[in-house]
Amino acid sequence: MLDDPNFPHNGLNILIAKSLVTVSNDNKIQMHDLLQEMGREVVRQECIKEPGKRSRLWYHEDVYHAPITISPNHKRTDAIEGISLNLSKRRDMQLNSCAFAKMSNLRMLKFYMPEHNSVPIMSSKVHLSEGLDCLPEGLRYLHWHEYPLKTLPSDFDLENIIELNLPYSKVEQIWEGKKEAFKLKYIDLHHSHNLHRIPEPSEVPHLERISLSNCASLPYNLPYLQNFSNLGFLSLSNCESLSCFRRNIHFKSPIKIDCSWCVNLKEFPQISGNVVELKLWSTPIEEVPSSIVAN
Template identity: 35%
Template sequence: MLKMHGFSARRGIDVLINKSLISISGDNHLEMHDLLQEMGQSIVHEQCTHNLGKRSRLWNAKDVYQVLKNRMGTTKLQAIHSDISTIPELQLNPDTFKNMHNLRLLKFSAQPNVDNKMHLPEGLESFPEELRYLYWERYPSESLPSEFSPHNLVELHMPNGKVKKLSHNGQFPNIEAIDLCWCTSLVQVPKSFMKNLDKLTRLELAGCSSLKASPELPRNLRQLDLSSCSQLTEVPDLSRCPNVEEIDLCRCTSLVQLPKSIFKNLDKLFRLQLAKCSSLKVCPELPRNI
């Protein structure tokens, strides 16, 4: 979020740590004391007590439901982060996000074994152009909105969604991470979509059981997860991706062989998983650094 506002993320985090406002855990996660978080939420709550859409941030599921249902979003809103498992059934309008021009973070998470409560019966016109981080668990549409201009998007997460084809007319010049894990209807990732994704370092497609082939991957990729892609019959030659560090192909039960030069130039590769690839008959020589 600091980088989104034009500040140096590393320097900003150091300042907050020095002021004892946040800390970094042993597993390298940012942590904040509950009381400090509650104080921040209270300040945001006081920004506008009568019009929820004029607050800068929304996290309470009931508030999020009211804003989306009644299309109360405004240019004041910068972040929505909520667990939508507890909200009533909600049919979103195509122009739900129309007035949220400054929305930078949108995260809808959901609890396991809870039916999806949010629906898009008429699709979605677009997401705000300022959006940097998009996380929508169980995304209820087969594709991204065609009018969405994703030039600012840095991370895209749609686990367990209904996405069928990852395609879009716009460019993703700043995308660094794509997560479509367990999108069981995903059948294709077109070559045209992956073109020019120069900043993409992480691609997670685990559990995409309808995916049969993976496209050519961008040069800067570091992490590739294709585990449990049970219909995947081929994987791309990764010799053009010298920065790859981790590859997970576990439970790719239809995978018969790997490209002969797949591990060529992968001097940074330190983690390779091929467990339960029951049909795999040919595997090239592994790099020495494994």
């Protein structure tokens, strides 16, 4: 989420050397529970009585009492940089359409639902009966389980967004018209059954990962797919509407592709590039293209 791509690597090396974090073989960063609690206590001490003046919010009661649920006339909350809320731990929350209008420094927004066997344990409790007018332009990470609207706010400035996760959402398209999201690298829209349009490659030229599994309303041929040349991971599993690809595809980077359980996909295109993994389980495809076999 930082502007300098070298900073996370250098910073992590320092933290690892001081035994403050560890990195597993599958590149997961882990921190000791006591260290995490100490960090949270440091943030809590920023303003004990008013959660809205803290830089980060994660405790469900603090989020409930922070001024994101009340009228648009509330005072500015510039201090808040990150919100991470486990939706299973709180009551229903009705957000005002201007809930985030005065959070000018918000960089991370995460409304998530724990899963059991890859299935959410319950439905979302976040409601937007009046819609959503805006999101902060500095937002870099957005994860919203069961995002309830058809699209993101029309005036959302996508200049800084790096990761966008809207699983189980009701989006039909991420945004209306053509926009530029040149920093966007990761998109996850799995189980968004109403999704019928994905961004064009010219809108997201640096996209590296996209998950569209169980998106039942996608176009049958995904016309833009041949031009996402920087992709390293593509998931289309359980997309029942997908029956073909419009033309051959070229990828610059090594890529993993999952088209398993695409029950109407009868043939796979020729691909130039390094396909390191291809899943076609439970599809009618009988022969893999020669370009993939060669790889």
